[in-house]
Amino acid sequence: MLTIAGIAAQLTELMLAVLLAPLFTGWVNMCRAWMQNKSAPPLLTPYRVLLKLFNKEPVLAQNASPLFRITPYIIFGCMCLAAAIVPTLDINLPFNAAADAIALVGLFALARVFMSLAAMDIGTAFGTLGARREMMIGFLAEPALLMVLFTASLISGSTSLSSIVGQLGRMELMIYPSLAFAGVAFTMVSLAENARIPVDNPATHLELTMIHEAMLLEYSGRHLALMEWAASLKLFAYSCIGIALFVPFGIADGGNWLGILISLPVLAVKLAAGGFLLALIESVSAKMRIFRAPEFLGTAFLLAVLAMLIHFLLES
Amino acid sequence: MAFEGLQLPMLPLHGASPAWHARVETAQLPQVCRAVRDQGGRLTALWGADNRDQAGGFSLHLILANGDGALWLTCRLDARNPAYPDLSQWFSSADRQQRAIHDLLGIQVEHSTAFVDRRPWLSHGAWSGSEFPLRRDASLENTSPPGTDNYAFVPVEGEGVHEIPVGPVHAGIIEPGHFRFSVVGEKVLRLEERLGYTHKGIAKRFSALTLKEGARLAGRISGDSTVAYAWAYAMAVEAMTGTTPPPRALWLRALYLERERIANHLGDLGALGNDGGLAFGLAQFMRLKEDVLRLNARVAGHRYLMDAIVPGGVMRDIDRAALDQLAAQCDALEPEVRTLREIYDDHAGLQDRFMTCGILTAATARRLGVVGFAARASGEAMDARRSPGLAPYDLLDVRVSTARSGDVAGRVAVRFGEVFESLRLIRAIVERIAPGRECMELPVPPAGAPGLGWIEGWRGEIFVALEAGENGRIRQAHAHDPSWQNWPALEHAVIGNIVPDFPVINKSFNLSYSGQDL
Numbered sequence: 043m044l045t046i047a048g049i050a051a052q053l054t055e056l057m058l059a060v061l062l063a064p065l066f067t068g069w070v071n072m073c074r075a076w077m078q079n080k081s082a083p084p085l086l087t088p089y090r091v092l093l094k095l096f097n098k099e100p101v102l103a104q105n106a107s108p109l110f111r112i113t114p115y116i117i118f119g120c121m122c123l124a125a126a127i128v129p130t131l132d133i134n135l136p137f138n139a140a141a142d143a144i145a146l147v148g149l150f151a152l153a154r155v156f157m158s159l160a161a162m163d164i165g166t167a168f169g170t171l172g173a174r175r176e177m178m179i180g181f182l183a184e185p186a187l188l189m190v191l192f193t194a195s196l197i198s199g200s201t202s203l204s205s206i207v208g209q210l211g212r213m214e215l216m217i218y219p220s221l222a223f224a225g226v227a228f229t230m231v232s233l234a235e236n237a238r239i240p241v242d243n244p245a246t247h248l249e250l251t252m253i254h255e256a257m258l259l260e261y262s263g264r265h266l267a268l269m270e271w272a273a274s275l276k277l278f279a280y281s282c283i284g285i286a287l288f289v290p291f292g293i294a295d296g297g298n299w300l301g302i303l304i305s306l307p308v309l310a311v312k313l314a315a316g317g318f319l320l321a322l323i324e325s326v327s328a329k330m331r332i333f334r335a336p337e338f339l340g341t342a343f344l345l346a347v348l349a350m351l352i353h354f355l356l357e358s
Numbered sequence: 359m360a361f362e363g364l365q366l367p368m369l370p371l372h373g374a375s376p377a378w379h380a381r382v383e384t385a386q387l388p389q390v391c392r393a394v395r396d397q398g399g400r401l402t403a404l405w406g407a408d409n410r411d412q413a414g415g416f417s418l419h420l421i422l423a424n425g426d427g428a429l430w431l432t433c434r435l436d437a438r439n440p441a442y443p444d445l446s447q448w449f450s451s452a453d454r455q456q457r458a459i460h461d462l463l464g465i466q467v468e469h470s471t472a473f474v475d476r477r478p479w480l481s482h483g484a485w486s487g488s489e490f491p492l493r494r495d496a497s498l499e500n501t502s503p504p505g506t507d508n509y510a511f512v513p514v515e516g517e518g519v520h521e522i523p524v525g526p527v528h529a530g531i532i533e534p535g536h537f538r539f540s541v542v543g544e545k546v547l548r549l550e551e552r553l554g555y556t557h558k559g560i561a562k563r564f565s566a567l568t569l570k571e572g573a574r575l576a577g578r579i580s581g582d583s584t585v586a587y588a589w590a591y592a593m594a595v596e597a598m599t600g601t602t603p604p605p606r607a608l609w610l611r612a613l614y615l616e617r618e619r620i621a622n623h624l625g626d627l628g629a630l631g632n633d634g635g636l637a638f639g640l641a642q643f644m645r646l647k648e649d650v651l652r653l654n655a656r657v658a659g660h661r662y663l664m665d666a667i668v669p670g671g672v673m674r675d676i677d678r679a680a681l682d683q684l685a686a687q688c689d690a691l692e693p694e695v696r697t698l699r700e701i702y703d704d705h706a707g708l709q710d711r712f713m714t715c716g717i718l719t720a721a722t723a724r725r726l727g728v729v730g731f732a733a734r735a736s737g738e739a740m741d742a743r744r745s746p747g748l749a750p751y752d753l754l755d756v757r758v759s760t761a762r763s764g765d766v767a768g769r770v771a772v773r774f775g776e777v778f779e780s781l782r783l784i785r786a787i788v789e790r791i792a793p794g795r796e797c798m799e800l801p802v803p804p805a806g807a808p809g810l811g812w813i814e815g816w817r818g819e820i821f822v823a824l825e826a827g828e829n830g831r832i833r834q835a836h837a838h839d840p841s842w843q844n845w846p847a848l849e850h851a852v853i854g855n856i857v858p859d860f861p862v863i864n865k866s867f868n869l870s871y872s873g874q875d876l
Contacts, residue, residue: 078641167522171857239635240707247530248633250522251858259529328707329635332544332858 051132051294051302058306059125063278064088064271066313073321088274092267100263103164113160114261114268120153121275128282129207131305132294138204143191146203146283147184150235153272154180161257168249172256175332179234179241179253182339186231189346193224194287196353203286211290220357223349225288229323230342232280234335237273239324241335244273251329281316285309361422361429364393368429373597374748375812376427384418384433384442391422391448399424400727401449403821403838405561406435406459408494416440416465419836421810421821425745428812430823440465444474451727451843454479458554462492462561480554480875483507492561514540514548522857526555533871537860544856549849556875564835569595569669569803569824572832576822577664579837580873585611585618586815587837588667590822595669598809598826599800605792607671608750613684613787614663614672616780619816621650621662623773623780624695626868630770631702633862634711642698646691653687656680671797685788688781695781699774712767716851716863719764728847729840730818732867735772736764742814754786764851769866776816802830817870818844839873 068085075082102111127141127149141149158173195201197220198209234241237254246252249259258269286293292308294301330338361368361378366386368378382390391401403421410416415437422429435442444467445452457479459465467474481487483506490496511521519542526534534555540548560579564572576591577584589611596603624647631639651661657680658666659673666673676684702708718728723736733740741758743751759775761768803809803826811822818840827833848867852860 074637078638079645080641167524171522243635245637246635247528248861249529250524250860251633325638327635328631328705328711330707331711332856334710 045136047299048134048136052126052135052137054302055129055131055135056122056126059130059275059278059282060122060271063125063274064092066278066281066317067274069314069317070277070321073318074325077321077325088270092271095262095267095270096264098263100261100265103260105164106260107163109156110160110163110260111265113156114265114272116156117153117272118268118275120149120156121272121279124149125275125279125282127203128279129204129286129293130282130309131302133204133208133211135204138202141203142201143195143203143206144188144201147188147191150187150276151180151184153276157257161260164260166260168252168256168259171250172253172259175253176257179335179339182336182343183231183234186227186339186343186346187235189343189350190224190228190231190287193220193346193349193353196350197221197357207286207290207293210287211293218357220349220353221288223345223352225284227342227345227349228284228287230338230345232284233320233323234339234342236277236280238320240327240330241338243329253332278313281313281320282309284316285312361394361397361399361424361427364390364429366390371430371597371808371810372600373810374593374602375742375810376746377430377597377810377812378427379430379432379808379810382431382433384435387431387433387443387445388448390431391445394422394424394429395448397424399429400729400843401445401452402428402727402729402819402843403823403836404445404452404455404459405823405836405838406440406463406465406492407825407834407836408463408492410437411494416463418442418459418465419823420445421823421838423812423819425740427746428810428821430808430810435465441468442466443468444470444472446474447472449727450725450846454846455842462490464490464493477510480557482509482554491559509552511538511550511552512548516542516547518542519547526552535871539857539860541857544858546852546855546857546860549852549860551845551849553845553871554875556872558872558876560876561834561836564832565827568831569800569826570830572824572835573668574665576835576837577667579876580839580870581662581664582622583618583815583817583820583839583870583873584662584664585614585667586813586820587822588665589615590811590813590820590837591824592667592669593811593813594809594822594824595800595803596809597811598803598807598824600803601670601798601800603671604795604798605750606675606794607796607798609787609791610672610676610796611667612750612754613676613784613791614658614666615813615815616783616787617650617654617684618663620691620777620780620784621647621654622816622868623777624650626865627698627702627770627773627777629865629868630712630766630862631708633865634708636705636708639698639702639708642694646694649687649691653683657684668797670800671795673797675796681788681791685785688784692778692781695774695777702770709767711859711862712770713763713765715766715859716855716866717763717765718847718851720762722850723764723847726847726850727843729843730814731759731772731776731816732769732818732844732847734759735761735768737762742812742819748812750787753790754783756783766862766866805833815840817841817868837873837876839870841869841871841874844869845874 068088072082127137161169161173194206198206242253294305366380368380371377399422402423407417416435418433420431461481522539524537526536536552538550577588624643628640628643655661718736720737739758739760743756759772761771805828807826809824813820821838823836825834
């Protein structure tokens, strides 16, 4: 149902996601640096990087096709939409009627397809290498992600993200074994999907080991800025999905502004804790050999399936 | 005595390590090489020289080494048609050096029935195929336009095989080198290296310097091994002048060499953790390395100890207070490195990356003539500090660290072992260092006098061979980096591994580009 308040809430949420996503990346980087006993880069560094990149002239390979040029916009658009349909502040969002959990996974898949095509477009060895690996990770991660979302859908009886979050948020505080399994599976999938250690290393300079970064090597200027921004948005969106599914408490219900005012600091605290946890996982793990990734994501899938089974066995 | 039964008139050379010099004819080379190889010797350095200005034609120089000493062979070649038999039949490490000699001097390998690789090595088309920059009549003003550079990489064929070219410009701040991977999926079928991008004419530059000035240049051949190069150079100058530096100077040189070893191993251990995705390791090891470098700067005036060693001794003495600081730093470093080693050893993810990754078997290592810690990690207990040994290491009873596995984990273990041993050595040196002068004046050597320096640097053994010119000038100089022998080992260690494991394998060797491109 389209209401002024609903549209306002939707726009607020989208703007917040777009504007705050780099801040979240900055926070994760800060935590990582602290955990390595290093002095951390300023929190606002990702914004400075984006500003720098937007001010630079993009350099294109001579054989770059239009696909290569439009991909950054498509990916940025996909990630904006993904961030918009994840309920973060309010569960009464107009976009929710159009997009549910399956559409969300589809959006990520769409972005991945374009990203891989663009990476192969120039024809360099690294782009193709990255695209190939990304597809391998993707086809293993997507089913696991779907299973996690289905577990939540089973509990709430709907694939609409708003209904799921609303339902989970109203449940009484107790331990749901199915959600515990799904939570672990979701964490593993998020690490793989967002190119984090132990699957990929966002900070590496070694071309031969890259997955996500290898696909960005040919981008520069505003194209690279959009790609980096989209990566931040993806991480932000994933964190918000995690929060919405597993710690949904404190989210506003029904587009009232007071509720959003309360849910905003709650979200900030949850994101800060989530970012810290991500940095912790990344700091204590090494990157695994690339052929361990199927085992890793296979485990995630298995846990997600177990979560569904446990729901049927114990909770229904 | 070493090198028995060669039936060569061997002239013992003065110097800290046992070394001999002999002149051979090209016809004798096959027999000598075969005999030395069969006795377990290895070819270390191979280079050429132009003596046509002294009516000597060209000459080919070989250094053959084993645990007892080094044999420097000089082989006179014809001025008009210089050629010699293919040495790679007996020593595979000769291959690239032969190609470099051809690029610089136009000295050819004779036609043979076996395959001889005649592709260029140092020449990347910057000079034409008929110009030879190290010849004495070569013009230094290079007027010819750069030629084309069509390097024929060895193709690998088969279904699904493709090539990944990497470099020479890399994403990180590292030296330039090109790596051509032939892969199927992620599996490496073959790696071919192409180096020589940092060729800068060091040999030519040496011959324009005095022996004194040459020390500074020697210390700048490879920045991470500046102490080892400077010591090897100083040793060669002292050998040709028939002098022995004061004992205190030798103690201080060993002190510097061990500090260089510690700094490099710490840096690489951190980088290995980082390449395995454990950035924590990099941060911690770099902190420790930085402590070492800062104390170097305070004590010896340079973070990497550049120019700390000069022919005749060391640049400046270290007083007792500074020596105690050095010992105190060893005491502080040891528990920290021990803790980090435990973290590395107990980290399942990191060990999964290191173990069985990049295996260099003992047989391959021996066949390729691999030296240094890479050889020790494949079970070859060679260390020039111990055998043949030199002052002051003969008083210190150096313990050689070895591993059998030959994988990245083995090289990491050897590096840890060497850090602990170097810390022990530094403490022993601080305790036992002799009083006295730190430097002496060297006489001017007679023209034509040879001198050989042989030092076990952190990467492996470094040789500097010098021939004196008139009035204390350098007539010829050749500096040999262990990377010559160890780069081909990397090609072998990578086979069968997956592409993303290459950086960690490469870092576990951490070979020098500049040191061998000269």
